[in-house]
Amino acid sequence: MPRESSEFQDLPPTSYALLGLLSFGPELTGYELKQWADSTLGFYWVAPAMSQVYTELTRLDRLGLVESREDSRAGRRPARRYKISTAGLTELRRWLTETPIEFPVLKHPAALRLLLGHLVDVDVTRQMLDGYLRQLDERRAALQQVRDNLGADAQYRFPAEVAEWGLAYYDFEARTAAEIASRLADADPPTADHEQ
């Protein structure tokens, strides 16, 4: 069992994701980190449950990748604040430079349901796509908000880059889903059973 150049080697990607958010600077509480994660990570990674954020922070703390302190300044309610440590930064950089990149994993319910279109009336599939389009709209608006907040500040250049990638992706999805929906309308098959 060979050890390679780090003792952390195999934290789950979500740990690196959260650690990565902390690398942007400010000390955060678990609660704040969760907000951040929802509005950023959530779009192209995963929005971890509140409880998991705390679990991760505890682990990162135990490993020395973050530092924490009790923040009980007057006029603020007491909370534990976490900050990335030097070891944490080093480990993040190691991860970024040394570990091979994985291919994205997509769980796409709309695609799965479209695949099974032969089982239901074409209207069911069309409505499903319409529902997806509405959700895309909402998400796009939320992401646009995020992107706007990032502004043109060089500090947030990369997050902005990612946000725009996401916006373009949502646009692509909307275009494609709409096209498919209209193709469904065209080639409406005969009314009889058409399963199997």
Add this chain to the structure above:
Amino acid sequence: MPRESSEFQDLPPTSYALLGLLSFGPELTGYELKQWADSTLGFYWVAPAMSQVYTELTRLDRLGLVESREDSRAGRRPARRYKISTAGLTELRRWLTETPIEFPVLKHPAALRLLLGHLVDVDVTRQMLDGYLRQLDERRAALQQVRDNLGADAQYRFPAEVAEWGLAYYDFEARTAAEIASRLADADPPTADHEQ
């Protein structure tokens, strides 16, 4: 605890995905189902582990959503073959028509790593994107293969539709990642530390 119009209500989506594959007709062994899942589902859902395929099949069988029989015809090695049952078809249709569609979940390592570009030399990020582009190429070729095999047969209209959606998506990703990579080259920041 109100029961709604089915006793199956909440199977995990992966169960429906596998059940859905079985809805295309032929009796399959667990092994064959896994092949199918890898080459189809894998692109926009998830490629379940072999062991999970068997676990799912056992569960679906217990619930009566599939039927199985020992296939020991001469000249073939013995295997258990699974076939969707009437109850299974009904439940699939119920799921498709009644349950609300979820928004896709994306785990996109390339986006996550791009987000953290401030931590490493720009070349690390550029190489990461190049690696992603190469993987996209491979995947695209494999998916193209799948799509070609589906042909123009009306029976596989929906799978073909999904496959083309996937191809278009890969093209979009390749275009976008390449653009970002070239933008990175342009705005190469000064050589000094630029973290935090």
Add this chain to the structure above:
DNA sequence: TGTAGCATGTAAGCCGTTACATGATTGA
């Protein structure tokens, strides 16, 4: 005064993976 939001956790449990184990058949 009460509710919404801030803040932090624990417990149980499911989903899904990796590792392990086994054996038959095909074809080079």
Add this chain to the structure above:
DNA sequence: TCAATCATGTAACGGCTTACATGCTACA
């Protein structure tokens, strides 16, 4: 004959979720 592939599982475990539990603070 030997390796690859077909074929089927079990065991252990990690990741992550939901449900549960608790309490403080701002503000309407």
